[in-house]
Amino acid sequence: MNLKQLADSLNLSQTTVSRALNGYPEVREETRARVLAAAKAAHYAPNSRARRLATGRAMTIGHVIPLTGQTEMVNPIFADFLIGAGEVYGREGYDLLLSMVTDGDTEGAFRQLAANGSVDGIMVQAPQAEDPRIALLQELKMPFLVHGRTGDAKGYSWLDIANVRAFRRATDFLLDLGHTRIALINGQAGFDFAQRRLRGFEEALAARGLAPLPHLVANDAMTESYGYLSAAAMLDGPEPPTAFLASSVIIAIGLRRAAGERGLRLGRDISIICHDDELSYLNNDVGGPDFTATRSSIRAAGRRCAENLIALIHDPEQPPIQELWDVTLTVGRSTGPCPTI
Amino acid sequence: MNLKQLADSLNLSQTTVSRALNGYPEVREETRARVLAAAKAAHYAPNSRARRLATGRAMTIGHVIPLTGQTEMVNPIFADFLIGAGEVYGREGYDLLLSMVTDGDTEGAFRQLAANGSVDGIMVQAPQAEDPRIALLQELKMPFLVHGRTGDAKGYSWLDIANVRAFRRATDFLLDLGHTRIALINGQAGFDFAQRRLRGFEEALAARGLAPLPHLVANDAMTESYGYLSAAAMLDGPEPPTAFLASSVIIAIGLRRAAGERGLRLGRDISIICHDDELSYLNNDVGGPDFTATRSSIRAAGRRCAENLIALIHDPEQPPIQELWDVTLTVGRSTGPCPTI
DNA sequence: GCCTTTGCCCAAAGCGCTTTGGGTTGCCCT
DNA sequence: AGGGCAACCCAAAGCGCTTTGGGCAAAGGC
Numbered sequence: 001m002n003l004k005q006l007a008d009s010l011n012l013s014q015t016t017v018s019r020a021l022n023g024y025p026e027v028r029e030e031t032r033a034r035v036l037a038a039a040k041a042a043h044y045a046p047n048s049r050a051r052r053l054a055t056g057r058a059m060t061i062g063h064v065i066p067l068t069g070q071t072e073m074v075n076p077i078f079a080d081f082l083i084g085a086g087e088v089y090g091r092e093g094y095d096l097l098l099s100m101v102t103d104g105d106t107e108g109a110f111r112q113l114a115a116n117g118s119v120d121g122i123m124v125q126a127p128q129a130e131d132p133r134i135a136l137l138q139e140l141k142m143p144f145l146v147h148g149r150t151g152d153a154k155g156y157s158w159l160d161i162a163n164v165r166a167f168r169r170a171t172d173f174l175l176d177l178g179h180t181r182i183a184l185i186n187g188q189a190g191f192d193f194a195q196r197r198l199r200g201f202e203e204a205l206a207a208r209g210l211a212p213l214p215h216l217v218a219n220d221a222m223t224e225s226y227g228y229l230s231a232a233a234m235l236d237g238p239e240p241p242t243a244f245l246a247s248s249v250i251i252a253i254g255l256r257r258a259a260g261e262r263g264l265r266l267g268r269d270i271s272i273i274c275h276d277d278e279l280s281y282l283n284n285d286v287g288g289p290d291f292t293a294t295r296s297s298i299r300a301a302g303r304r305c306a307e308n309l310i311a312l313i314h315d316p317e318q319p320p321i322q323e324l325w326d327v328t329l330t331v332g333r334s335t336g337p338c339p340t341i
Numbered sequence: 342m343n344l345k346q347l348a349d350s351l352n353l354s355q356t357t358v359s360r361a362l363n364g365y366p367e368v369r370e371e372t373r374a375r376v377l378a379a380a381k382a383a384h385y386a387p388n389s390r391a392r393r394l395a396t397g398r399a400m401t402i403g404h405v406i407p408l409t410g411q412t413e414m415v416n417p418i419f420a421d422f423l424i425g426a427g428e429v430y431g432r433e434g435y436d437l438l439l440s441m442v443t444d445g446d447t448e449g450a451f452r453q454l455a456a457n458g459s460v461d462g463i464m465v466q467a468p469q470a471e472d473p474r475i476a477l478l479q480e481l482k483m484p485f486l487v488h489g490r491t492g493d494a495k496g497y498s499w500l501d502i503a504n505v506r507a508f509r510r511a512t513d514f515l516l517d518l519g520h521t522r523i524a525l526i527n528g529q530a531g532f533d534f535a536q537r538r539l540r541g542f543e544e545a546l547a548a549r550g551l552a553p554l555p556h557l558v559a560n561d562a563m564t565e566s567y568g569y570l571s572a573a574a575m576l577d578g579p580e581p582p583t584a585f586l587a588s589s590v591i592i593a594i595g596l597r598r599a600a601g602e603r604g605l606r607l608g609r610d611i612s613i614i615c616h617d618d619e620l621s622y623l624n625n626d627v628g629g630p631d632f633t634a635t636r637s638s639i640r641a642a643g644r645r646c647a648e649n650l651i652a653l654i655h656d657p658e659q660p661p662i663q664e665l666w667d668v669t670l671t672v673g674r675s676t677g678p679c680p681t682i
Numbered sequence: 683g684c685c686t687t688t689g690c691c692c693a694a695a696g697c698g699c700t701t702t703g704g705g706t707t708g709c710c711c712t
Numbered sequence: 713a714g715g716g717c718a719a720c721c722c723a724a725a726g727c728g729c730t731t732t733g734g735g736c737a738a739a740g741g742c
Contacts, residue, residue, distance in 0.1 A: 050728035079420035115386035391698035
């Protein structure tokens with residue numbers, strides 16, 4: 001069933017039927033009702049390919065996930081963000097086009113999306129400290145929104161959490177408990193968020209005349225085994241930390257495993273504080289929070305990013321939309337005063 | 342730059358340029374080379390909306406994720422599967438359309454996708470024991486592939502792991518170690534995979550004249566806190582289990598937390614065996630496997646499912662493609678003989 | 683009573699591609 | 713010389729929708 005057939009069956013023109021379905025005022029309410037009823041009865045839905053060609057809008061937003069080697073962003077964070085964004089897209093009538101890039105040529109993928117007009121906008125996740133994607137998208141005149149930010153963060157739209165503040169606060173919390181040998185188990189060094197978190201960590205230490213201990217700072221993709229291995233190495237090495245700062249709950253789980261194997265009790269023998277993205281399947285808040293954590297829902301961020309990107313698509317001339325979210329610090333059972341030796 | 346402009350600039354017809362770009366034989370190789378060079382120089386890419394309208398193919402495959410309340414499938418498993426499938430789609434020139442359904446009306450979403458022709462095929466994940474989606478897709482004459490299976494598993498294409506066999510084997514392994522009070526921390530009862538795993542568990546027990554203990558069987562969405570809470574309740578209750586069988590690594594992590602809090606050492610005081618989907622960020626194989634586990638890569642499954650679905654789209658008349666994957670059992674450090682009391 | 687406005691509807695022209703159904707050469711064959 | 717056949721290329725007809733630019737009544741203004 002297409003528009004022509006529907007129009008014929010109603011003895012109306014395609015124009016009128018199209019207008020009736022799309023809510024234009026030039027059609028009598030009685031006619032509109034008749035059209036809507038017939039469309040429903042016939043299970044008619046306009047062909048999206050034809051509609052998109054005619055309107056020139058793709059009604060689609062692209063997410064590009066790089067899958068290259070070590071940098072692979074295939075972490076749970078991307079999934080929950082996607083869910084949040086997808087909710088909004090669905091509500092607003094947009095499709096979500098997910099594109100995996102295996103050959104490392106993310107820029108090529110962007111060019112392709114722009115050239116063949118298959119998306120109206122692009123969501124950018126996990127920017128590097130210097131990220132070429134932003135300049136490219138500006139050059140392509142493609143609306144985009146960055147989750148995170150990079151460089152001076154001027155001239156484009158983004159949404160980010162206050163990473164520096166969050167990690168300064170978390171570090172302060174540990175310092176207040178008397179810890180001085182604090183380890184930072186961070187994400188990969190190239191990412192902007194990892195650099196900001198390191199800065200927060202450094203600032204808090206500096207304020208008390210301390211500095212990060214090089215052997216207690218680690219950077220890598222945020223997996224459980226990375227958390228486990230770094231903690232194991234640090235705990236078994238000289239000058240072991242009395243507290244850990246972890247960039248994700250996944251890492252913290254690895255830390256907990258290493259601690260457990262060594263008979264160390266969280267919150268007593270060793271302290272852990274982590275950043276919690278409030279992932280759906282890693283709820284940290286059953287019967288009171290387990291890990292002490294700075295928290296910010298990645299899913300909520302996905303929702304908001306989607307809303308902002310759609311606003312940007314509707315009016316590309318508007319000034320950049322920038323949002324900085326503060327995080328909350330929830331005290332759980334994984335932190336306690338520094339044990340006196 | 343569109344086809345007409347490109348053709349004009351080359352003093353060729355749109356027909357010839359289109360054929361040159363799409364590899365048809367009616368055009369001289371010299372002409373083809375000239376066209377390709379010009380297209381490249383002009384950064385020309387055919388408009389995908391127009392192409393799709395003209396060819397009648399969407400070159401898109403739909404994944405529909407239900408987000409309704411408890412049944413929400415937002416787990417890490419869906420993400421890794423998506424990655425695997427997306428790799429193949431990209432390679433084969435297909436787009437991945439991801440659709441989140443928040444109002445519970447998955448069937449409506451399917452009807453919509455079919456009616457407006459925005460996808461050529463649909464991937465179905467995590468089927469319920471009786472899943473209406475399959476009959477619906479058959480009725481809609483929409484090519485689809487099920488990851489998992491349901492009912493008698495006849496007449497449609499699917500790819501599944503041998504759940505019954507896997508859990509029978511895992512249970513046997515624990516029985517061989519002398520365990521008899523074994524707990525099963527399963528997924529939600531409605532899912533087909535959960536029912537098959539229960540069956541495998543029951544069969545292994547029955548072969549030794551045993552039966553599942555009702556207070557040692559749990560069903561719920563596979564989160565870490567669910568694992569933690571069920572283990573806590575069972576360990577603190579009467580007749581605590583000496584071994585656990587968990588339907589995912591995430592659950593097993595929750596079990597480990599509960600065990601750790603109670604001072605129980607894995608593989609000595611308590612045994613855990615789980616099913617491991619080989620999630621990228623929960624590598625269970627660093628320095629030898631940690632959890633004893635039945636394993637099967639969900640990402641590889643995603644890849645294979647995508648290949649099979651594309652084959653199905655290319656030839657919808659072919660007989661159903663059905664694949665049953667066996668799993669491997671890897672022995673780790675989380676299992677040991679039943680402690681003699 | 684005539685002209686303009688308003689309300690409602692239609693025919694037809696795109697959107698940018700693919701594909702059908704020819705045309706036009708030039709070459710070989712009889 | 714003329715017919716047949718490749719080899720190349722083109723004009724034009726869709727694909728199914730939206731949207732422009734009217735047209736035709738009935739209603740309102742002088």
